[in-house]
Amino acid sequence: MYVYDAFDRTLVTERVAEFRDQVARRLSGELTEEEFKPLRLMNGVYLQLHAYMLRTAIPYGTLSSEQLRMLAHVARKYDRGYGHFTTRQNIQYHWIKLAELPDAMADFASVGMHGMQTSGNCVRNITTDQWAGVAPDEIEDPRLWAELVRQHVTLHPEFSFMPRKFKIAVGSSSHDRAALRTHDLALRLHRNSAGELGFEVLVGGGLGRTPFLAQTIKPFLAKRDVLSYVEAILRTYNQFGRRDNIYKARIKILVHELGPEAFAKEVDAEWQSIKDGALALDDAAVDEIAARFRYPTYERLDDGPPELAAARRANRSFDAWMSNSVANHKVAGYAIVTLSLKPEGGTPGDATAEQMDAIADLADRYSFGEIRVGHEQNLTLPHVAQRDLPALWRALAAIGVATPNVNFISDIISCPGLDYCSLANARSIPIAQEITRRFHNLDLQRDLGRLHVNISGCINACGHHHVGHIGILGVEKNGEEFYQITLGGKADENATLGTLIGPAVPYAQVADVVEDIAAAYLELRQRPDELFIDTVKRTGVEPFRERVYATR
């Protein structure tokens, strides 16, 4: 956990007071909606179809049990008893009243949380791997660097009114769990040939109307230079990014139009003028932030305690969950546990206040009081002693978050879609729910293996459909909901954008199409362990296209 200091606490408390005054002036008529809208957006307050929506940041996806209880409290007191975990390590409340927003924000501020920069044309919540600090394949905890950049860009006046929003992700593992290449800017910590640690810098990624994967503009950046180089990128974007056309305003368009090499030259020219100035990091500054990250005092334990093996033999359901939802930890005797927020027929990413409270209690008992939020809209308990796994599983199952479907076809990423969102063209959640019902048989899901279905209700792509193994995009045709299907997308270290397989299909046929695609895969794969994504890569989309449209 990162421990905030007095400066952080003052900042969020002052912001609450400022927003309380702004809300009062809006409700009295002193501020018009035109004047108030940019102010509320700076605090993560949107207006959706039915109500105001509050988006609160969970920086780099790390929550304390105290903070998770606060998420539950806000859900219960100010909303309708649940919250929605998003694809960018935020939580959203969909039914919040304007007059109560300042109180909700004050409650969040009491645990160091806020909605600043979860909207607007600024640097958004900086995301990372939900397994940060515990993944065996990690070089170094990436949250240190996420926090360092977060501190620099928070309320930074130069970067509060950029051409468009700006999303940054940081990773440091060989396997990318943070969808780095879908971000405006990605920092990937790695070791160069001399064995030194530094960052690969990638820019220009983003999904939405015009999807691009981020391109490398600097293969190796020394740690000391990370702030100055990020600043140079932001300045270059601020100067050259388009402000005349919202659809061409993201940095991905600038990088695409200039080309990565030319963009890198512009960045480098800016960087040379600032790299040895105040933003050059010294060890003391980094150490100060690093010291604020507190790590558990792990027990000395051995991997594979006998009681765990016995429990797996004794209970098939527990064994299935162990195989699916429990991952190796970098510390012997511990495990990383993913809590599926994707029950059959449920809304992906939703959790009730009761579930959040219960998970906070379980985190205290079994995970040193720490919880993580992943971009796949599931939660993680990052520090569970392996001997505790049977008891933890029973407790998680009792609250409905132990479905052993992580990374399977029913572990769907979905935006809120037309059921909530004012931008959406079509519904996402009912599509996701129907797919989970069609594939409720876990043996079938296991047979299908790793298969990511991502659904967006409009071209803005909050559901990351471009990088789903099966991507589903809702569009409108003559007032009816239709859905485009793409195949072969992926968001990991070998990120790829999916390929459209053909004409959009109507709402009622989407789950049928997914079943056809799954059936085609089972026939086409060369071996049981050839993953869906590898089959698509080998065969292309044509055999799937033929199967889907043969009878349509």
Next chain:
Amino acid sequence: MTSPLEQKKLKITGPVVVTANRVGDGAVVYRQTDGGWSTSLDAAAVVTSAADAQELMHAATADDLGAIGPYVAPVKLLPGGHVRPGNLRELIRLGGPTIELPVAFQTEHQSDKLAAHVRL
């Protein structure tokens, strides 16, 4: 559904209402003939010409403290004077999400709305 946020020019081909979100809680409201707002679509002022719609819009836009983001939405007129939404987006705005909200917090009110969706 094409977002009314992109609505630029009024083209009226049937009955329409002016709808917006209430300032205090963001609830969906409809402009009434008397200049007020109602959460009941049946209470909305229904017009069928661009001139009448523009007049409603003009008054609604001026009422910045009453509701936010007014726009013209299509409706269907049913026998008995009832008014129904003209497309899925408006149906969802009126009735709420087409999905069940988390069960523990499902209120009777929401259940009624869901039932209304099924009927529609």
